[in-house]
Amino acid sequence: xxxxxxxxxxxxxxxxxxxxxxxxxxSSFAGVSILTHARRSARVVRIVWLAIAAVSVxxxxxxxxxIAMLSFDLGFPASYNVGLTLASLLIAIAxxxxxxxxxxxxxxxxxxxxxxxxxxxxxxxxxxxxxxxxEIGGEIAWDSGLVASSVISGMVLGAAAxxxxxxxxxxxxxxxxxxxxxxxxSMHFTAMGAAGFANCYAIAAPGEISPGMLSLIVGVASIxxxxxxxxxxxxxxxxxRRAEAEESRMRGLADAAVEGLVVCSDRxxxxxxxxxxxxxxxxxxxxxxxxxxxxxxxxxxxxxxEHANELVETELTALSGERIPVEVxxxxxDFGGRLHRAIAVxxxxxxxxxxxxxxxxxxxxxxxxxxxxASFNSRLNDEIxxxxxxxxxxxxxxxxxxxxxxxxxxxxxxxxxxxxxxxxGLIEGNLKGGQFAGRLGGDEFAVxxxxxxxxxxxxxxxxxxxxxFSRANRENGxxxxxxxxxxxxxxxxxxxxxxxxxxxxxxxxxCAKAEGRGTHRxxxxxxxxxxxxxxxxxxxxxxxxxxxxxxxAYQPQVNLESGEVSGFxxxxxWTHPQRGAVPPSTFIPIAEETGLILQLGEWVMRTACIQAxxxxxxxxxxxNVSAVQLHAPNFVSFVQQLLVExxxxxxxxEIEITETAMIRNMNxxxxxxxxxxxxxxxxxxxxxxxGYSSLSNLRAFPFDRIKVDQSFIRSVHDNxxxxxxxxxxxxxxxxxxxxILAEGVERSEExxxxxxxxxxxAQGYWFSQPEDISVFEDIVRGTIKxxxxxxxxVPLKRRx
Numbered sequence: 001x002x003x004x005x006x007x008x009x010x011x012x013x014x015x016x017x018x019x020x021x022x023x024x025x026x027s028s029f030a031g032v033s034i035l036t037h038a039r040r041s042a043r044v045v046r047i048v049w050l051a052i053a054a055v056s057v058x059x060x061x062x063x064x065x066x067i068a069m070l071s072f073d074l075g076f077p078a079s080y081n082v083g084l085t086l087a088s089l090l091i092a093i094a095x096x097x098x099x100x101x102x103x104x105x106x107x108x109x110x111x112x113x114x115x116x117x118x119x120x121x122x123x124x125x126x127x128x129x130x131x132x133x134x135e136i137g138g139e140i141a142w143d144s145g146l147v148a149s150s151v152i153s154g155m156v157l158g159a160a161a162x163x164x165x166x167x168x169x170x171x172x173x174x175x176x177x178x179x180x181x182x183x184x185x186s187m188h189f190t191a192m193g194a195a196g197f198a199n200c201y202a203i204a205a206p207g208e209i210s211p212g213m214l215s216l217i218v219g220v221a222s223i224x225x226x227x228x229x230x231x232x233x234x235x236x237x238x239x240x241r242r243a244e245a246e247e248s249r250m251r252g253l254a255d256a257a258v259e260g261l262v263v264c265s266d267r268x269x270x271x272x273x274x275x276x277x278x279x280x281x282x283x284x285x286x287x288x289x290x291x292x293x294x295x296x297x298x299x300x301x302x303x304x305x306e307h308a309n310e311l312v313e314t315e316l317t318a319l320s321g322e323r324i325p326v327e328v329x330x331x332x333x334d335f336g337g338r339l340h341r342a343i344a345v346x347x348x349x350x351x352x353x354x355x356x357x358x359x360x361x362x363x364x365x366x367x368x369x370x371x372x373x374a375s376f377n378s379r380l381n382d383e384i385x386x387x388x389x390x391x392x393x394x395x396x397x398x399x400x401x402x403x404x405x406x407x408x409x410x411x412x413x414x415x416x417x418x419x420x421x422x423x424x425g426l427i428e429g430n431l432k433g434g435q436f437a438g439r440l441g442g443d444e445f446a447v448x449x450x451x452x453x454x455x456x457x458x459x460x461x462x463x464x465x466x467x468x469f470s471r472a473n474r475e476n477g478x479x480x481x482x483x484x485x486x487x488x489x490x491x492x493x494x495x496x497x498x499x500x501x502x503x504x505x506x507x508x509x510x511c512a513k514a515e516g517r518g519t520h521r522x523x524x525x526x527x528x529x530x531x532x533x534x535x536x537x538x539x540x541x542x543x544x545x546x547x548x549x550x551x552x553a554y555q556p557q558v559n560l561e562s563g564e565v566s567g568f569x570x571x572x573x574w575t576h577p578q579r580g581a582v583p584p585s586t587f588i589p590i591a592e593e594t595g596l597i598l599q600l601g602e603w604v605m606r607t608a609c610i611q612a613x614x615x616x617x618x619x620x621x622x623x624n625v626s627a628v629q630l631h632a633p634n635f636v637s638f639v640q641q642l643l644v645e646x647x648x649x650x651x652x653x654e655i656e657i658t659e660t661a662m663i664r665n666m667n668x669x670x671x672x673x674x675x676x677x678x679x680x681x682x683x684x685x686x687x688x689x690x691g692y693s694s695l696s697n698l699r700a701f702p703f704d705r706i707k708v709d710q711s712f713i714r715s716v717h718d719n720x721x722x723x724x725x726x727x728x729x730x731x732x733x734x735x736x737x738x739x740i741l742a743e744g745v746e747r748s749e750e751x752x753x754x755x756x757x758x759x760x761x762a763q764g765y766w767f768s769q770p771e772d773i774s775v776f777e778d779i780v781r782g783t784i785k786x787x788x789x790x791x792x793x794v795p796l797k798r799r800x
Contacts, residue, residue: 017068020063020064020067020185021064021185023060023067024063024064024181024184025177025178025181026060027056027057027059027060027061027063027064028057028060028161028177028184029173029174030053030056030060031053031057031060031177032162032165032166032176032180033177034049034050034052034053034056035049035050035103035162035165035166036165036166036173037049046104047101050105053097054093054100054101055097057092057119057180058089058092058094058096058097058122059089060184061092061096061122061127061184062126062130064185065126065130065188066080066085066130068188069130069134080133080135081132081134084129084132084133085130087129087133088126088127088129088130089126091122091125091126091129092123092125095118095119095121095122095126096118096119098122099114099115099116099118099158099162100119100162101115102115103115103116109163112159112162112163113159113163114159115162116158116159116160116161116162116163117156117158118158119158119161119180120153120154120155120159120183120187121151121155123158123183123184124151124155124187124191127188127191135203136203137200137203138197138200139199139200140197140200141195141197141199142195142196143193143194143195144194145194146191146193146194147191149190149194150186150187150188150194151187153187153190154183154186154187156183157179157182157186157187158179158180160179161178161179161180161182162176162180163176164176164179165177165180259275260272260275260276260326260344260346260347261276261342261344261345262276262292262343263333263341263342264292264340264341264343265340265341266341267292267293267301267305268289269288269290269292270288270335271335272287272288276345279316279318279326279345279347280295280316280318281318281319281320282319285319295316295317296315296316296326297314297315299314300312300314300315300328304328304329304330305330305341308332309331311327312327312328312329313348314326316345324347324348324349325348325352326347326348327345327348328343328344328345329343330342331344363375365424365438365439367417367420367421367424367439368420368421368423368425369424369428370427370437370438370445371437372439372440373438373441376436376438376440376448377502379436379438380396380448380498381498383436383448383450384491384501387451387491392451393451393490393491393492393493394448394449394450394451394490395449395488395489395490396447396448396449396489396491396502396505397449397461397462397465397487397488397520398440398444398445398446398487398489398509399427399446399447399485400484400485400509401419401420402483402484402485403517404419405594406628406631416443419482420443422472423443423445423469423482423484424437424439424445426472427445427447427465427468430468431447434450434451435447435448435449435450436448446502446505452490455490455493455522458488458490458522459488462486462488462520462522466484466486466518466519466520469484483517484518485509485517485520485521486509486512486519486521487505487506487507487508487510487512487520487521488508488520488521488522489502489504489507489522489523490522490523494523507527508521508522508523508524510527510534510535513593514534537582537586537590538590538594540576541574541587541590541594542594542596544574545596545599545600549575549576549577550572550573550574551572551575551772552570552607552608552773553570553571553572553573553771553772554568554570554571554770554771554772554773555568555569555571555763555767555768555769556568556763556767556768556776557569557620557622557741557761558761558786559761560751560759560760560761560762564785565619565776565779565786565787566619566620566761567620567621568612568620568776569623569624569656569763569770570607570608570621570623570624571584571770572584572600572604574587592628597626597628597629598626598629601624601625601628602629602638604623604624605623606642608623609621609648609653610646611773612646612652613646613647613648615780615781616780616781617779617781617785618652619779620682621652621654622654622655622656623654624655624656624657625655625657625661627657627658630661630662630672631665631668631669631672635672635676636672636675639676639679639681643681650679650681651681651682653681653682654681654682654684654704655676655683655684656686657669657673657683657685658686659685659687662701670701674701677702677704682704682705683701683704684703684707684741685703685705685706686707687707687709688706688708688729703738704738704739705739705740705741706729706732706733706738706739706740706741707740708740708742709744710764712725712726712729713742713743713744713745713750713754713764714744714746716750716754717749726742726753726754730757730758730759733760734758739760739761740759740760741759741760741762741763742761742762742763742764743762743763743764744765745762745763745765746764746765746766747766748766751766767787768787
């Protein structure tokens with residue numbers, strides 16, 4: 001090493017050495033840049049660019065050598081052999097071109113190292129051929145160790161130069177050019193240190209190149225190298241702009257993708273898009289250089305690399321530690337001129353949640369979260385199987401909310417839904433070990449009670465459910481009341497299979513509702529026939545509304561002072577095809593329970609108004625209105641539209657309501673009544689005296705008439721208390737200036753009492769039982785105005 005340094009500092013012109021190093025650096029940068037550009041080009045174009053790189057590097061090595069030789073002081077004048085000088089140039093171009101071809105035509109990194117070593121070997125071959133071109137006398141004494149070092153240093157540094165410089169990174173390219181410059185310079189000056197010129201002397205030889213001519217040739221070569229360097233710089237800047245534009249475009253496309261995208265070299269992340277960064281939870285961190293296995297589960301990572309182009313479901317671990325279900329697929333892509341693996345990552349959380357929700361809905365009721373009918377039936381079959389194996393009993397409770405349809409009709413479906421959710425919460429919150437609840441549909445719930453000891457135990461559990469509702473009613477401050485009826489059936493006492501058990505529990509429920517609601521009943525054998533008959537009647541009533549089985553009967557209302565008929569009350573009648581006449585006391589409660597009362601009431605009012613509009617005499621027509629009708633949101637508009645359609649004068653229509661209908665929702669009832677009264681329709685209070693707050697109701701709304709209930713009228717002639725009540729009502733009517741109509745007049749004694757107390761009007765079997773309107777044809781035509789009460793006729797009209 002001391003010989004090398006001594007030769008460099010004592011035998012070289014440092015100015016020319018710097019010039020040589022500069023030209024060497026230019027040629028190295030040109031060669032490395034052109035090699036990088038060639039590796040990204042098509043194969044034919046790549047060969048052209050590699051040839052240009054070979055010339056650039058070869059001329060650079062050759063020029064560096066001879067400029068450095070011009071700076072070397074031999075101690076005597078020297079010249080150069082023309083043939084060997086040109087041979088050294090050709091060797092440099094050929095050998096370095098071979099190395100560059102090996103590095104540029106292959107994609108493998110190992111070929112970059114091999115090609116660089118060949119370039120280093122070409123540097124040495126050029127140098128020692130150029131040394132042979134010296135025209136001097138004597139023999140050059142070579143230090144074999146330094147010769148070997150020069151060759152090895154050139155090959156090692158050359159291999160490193162191409163391995164590092166063949167990159168799209170500009171900094172790596174500059175570093176690679178620096179290593180190639182170091183390879184050329186270190187090889188040259190190490191080789192010059194190995195050469196001993198002590199026994200050499202100057203000679204004159206034909207065909208030699210003088211130092212001046214050599215300087216000219218080297219100058220021209222340097223200009224060519226400079227042009228090549230500038231050209232390579234231009235290519236590098238152009239490629240860089242193109243690469244940046246392409247990278248920006250690709251980055252924009254990648255970031256626009258909804259799915260996460262990861263580009264890997266082998267299994268190391270090279271680039272990711274914004275969606276993947278959002279997925280892992282860090283949008284500002286550079287993830288390049290990290291292993292893909294840090295994010296994907298081991299099994300999924302193995303699967304995607306073993307099964308390219310196939311969808312694989314796995315988990316992704318975010319930077320926060322959250323495990324995210326994902327779907328991944330891998331494909332090989334050309335990225336930056338090299339083959340990479342692109343992995344698309346799709347977030348499955350939304351899909352998994354949707355699948356979970358679908359599975360939940362398949363087995364649960366969407367509104368309440370309880371098991372649905374299918375899931376409940378499946379669980380019941382399982383529980384029956386367990387009870388059979390264990391030799392134990394179980395009970396099924398069927399619950400149905402009382403008057404739930406009225407809640408929907410009066411307060412809207414939102415209130416009904418809220419009530420169902422509240423009931424479901426109370427049932428579910430009070431379940432104990434092994435008990436299971438479900439919503440079967442509408443307002444119907446069911447509970448499985450396993451391991452029931454006896455019928456009494458089952459009844460106690462059913463009573464406990466009702467007590468939960470009662471307690472909730474007491475604790476609730478918004479006035480909402482939960483009332484339910486419960487039916488109970490036992491396995492194996494009542495039934496052996498799930499379907500029959502549910503049927504019997506439902507039968508018991510029906511009986512509980514028929515016996516007053518808000519209670520529970522245990523199934524009994526005789527219940528079946530009763531329930532079937534009642535349900536058949538319910539079914540037939542629905543059919544009756546759609547056919548001509550319903551009709552109206554009219555009972556006259558008589559002015560007691562003049563004896564004239566002032567109007568009729570319309571009463572609905574049902575003639576069943578098989579059963580015959582079905583009493584209103586039988587089918588009206590069924591209509592109220594099933595919600596048919598609204599449809600039935602509208603039919604009665606429409607039919608009565610149509611018939612009354614056809615009468616010649618301007619008689620009143622009174623129609624009973626149920627609580628459901630009165631509280632219905634469209635009740636007022638229905639009455640108004642009906643009057644317009646039928647042409648009936650509003651003053652001839654009187655609607656009769658009971659006190660019970662008003663107290664359910666006083667504000668809504670009064671609002672509807674005031675609007676109806678504003679139309680000109682009369683409003684009467686029916687069954688006065690049987691309600692809870694008669695006087696307050698009379699004060700709250702200005703009724704047009706009061707109808708005294710028939711239960712007081714029937715005993716006025718032989719019961720002092722009844723007589724006192726009727727006198728008080730009649731006196732109240734006089735004080736309030738309200739006409740009074742007495743219902744249920746059947747005897748002459750009752751009629752004489754009412755006349756004596758100055759009652760305004762009456763109706764009942766004494767005058768006529770309800771008949772088809774054709775019986776009263778003369779009256780509605782205005783031909784006659786009174787009804788005969790001859791004693792030979794009256795007994796036929798009295799109620800049996």
